[in-house]
Amino acid sequence: MLKISDLSAAELGEVLDRSSPDGLAERDQVLAGRGVALVFEHPSARTRNACEMAVVQLGGHPVTIRGEELGIDRRETAEDVARTLACYHAVIAARVERHETLERMVGALDGAGEGVPVVNLLSDEEHPLQAIADVLTVAQHFGEVQGRVIAYVGDANNVCRSLVGAASALGAQVRVASPPGYGLDDADGAEDPAGWRVDKLTSPEEAVSGADVIYTDVWVSMGQDEESQARRRAFAGYSVDAAMVAKAAKHAVVMHCLPAHRGEEITAEVLEGPQSIVWQQAANRMHATRGLLEFLMLEAEASGHRSDHRLGRAR
Ligand code: CP
Ligand code: NVA
Numbered sequence: 001m002l003k004i005s006d007l008s009a010a011e012l013g014e015v016l017d018r019s020s021p022d023g024l025a026e027r028d029q030v031l032a033g034r035g036v037a038l039v040f041e042h043p044s045a046r047t048r049n050a051c052e053m054a055v056v057q058l059g060g061h062p063v064t065i066r067g068e069e070l071g072i073d074r075r076e077t078a079e080d081v082a083r084t085l086a087c088y089h090a091v092i093a094a095r096v097e098r099h100e101t102l103e104r105m106v107g108a109l110d111g112a113g114e115g116v117p118v119v120n121l122l123s124d125e126e127h128p129l130q131a132i133a134d135v136l137t138v139a140q141h142f143g144e145v146q147g148r149v150i151a152y153v154g155d156a157n158n159v160c161r162s163l164v165g166a167a168s169a170l171g172a173q174v175r176v177a178s179p180p181g182y183g184l185d186d187a188d189g190a191e192d193p194a195g196w197r198v199d200k201l202t203s204p205e206e207a208v209s210g211a212d213v214i215y216t217d218v219w220v221s222m223g224q225d226e227e228s229q230a231r232r233r234a235f236a237g238y239s240v241d242a243a244m245v246a247k248a249a250k251h252a253v254v255m256h257c258l259p260a261h262r263g264e265e266i267t268a269e270v271l272e273g274p275q276s277i278v279w280q281q282a283a284n285r286m287h288a289t290r291g292l293l294e295f296l297m298l299e300a301e302a303s304g305h306r307s308d309h310r311l312g313r314a315r
Helices: 009-018 046-057 078-086 099-111 128-142 158-169 204-208 225-234 278-302
Strands: 035-040 061-066 089-095 118-120 149-153 173-177 198-201 213-216 253-256
Touching (some): 009 158, 009 278, 035 078, 046 128, 078 089, 078 099, 089 099, 089 278, 118 128, 128 278, 149 204, 158 173, 173 204, 198 204, 253 278
Parallel strands (some): 035 061, 089 118, 149 173, 149 213, 173 198, 213 253
8 A cells, every 4th residue: 555546446435434433432453463563764743643543443553663763774674674574563554755665665575475564654755544534534524525626736745646646536626736847747647547637737726716625735845855945935826825715615625734834835824714624634544544454454354365473474
């Protein structure tokens, strides 16, 4: 589960069904007695806490490990880290500096025949768990995602790519407005078999006009600190402010994956305003993570790939 396109539209629908906040107490304890490794090469507030609590709600035990503790490709290779964690855990989830690290972890586990899924907790390419929470939030607010117009204003980054993939799969149209040089590439989404429903724009006004959702994210993502001055210059005029929100549909909502930088990509007035649903969105990170983990565990069980470390082999 490295990219949102690793789930088909039907599978994404099933994950969303399993992500309901209702009936928490009756959840199948699909992780009972099992561990989930949560690796963080970058900081996190939402993802770490959402994941830890989701694992607990499914009866499992989360082990959070900071990047410097593991020293991926410094202390030992990403492949050896993955093989080691797979000795103890039912799932390996990782936030990495380079997406390639996740691919190498998957390759190492496939090679060893292990039935331990690897989940992307944010890479420089995608943030799929965020996108599942995002479409869950849109579905909760509007009843369904299909037919909605989502205007993403800002950097066409990891969050943007996963959002476009998830929203497209569910039948929404996404308009992405970015400054020249910071938009989606032609290659973005090309490998998604479901195809992306996206308009690539430079005008934020055009993107938000009549839209149901306005979405934004930071201009400077983790790992891009050296580019911060150039980025702040390039994104001037792309701040989501009250005048921009007024151009969207009257019923429009404002979303942001957080952390937010008030006065940069979004004004404090909009973030704290009545159309903002960012805290519902943040809360949904836990529900969406639980839904995905439940889905992955039941899939592994059904396909006979659930690993049993006590026997020292996959069964
Ligand atoms: N939205 C999100 O992933 O937040 P964190 O970086 O705090 O995990
Ligand atoms: N695009 C941001 C998202 C943070 C959750 C980053 O990668 O830093």
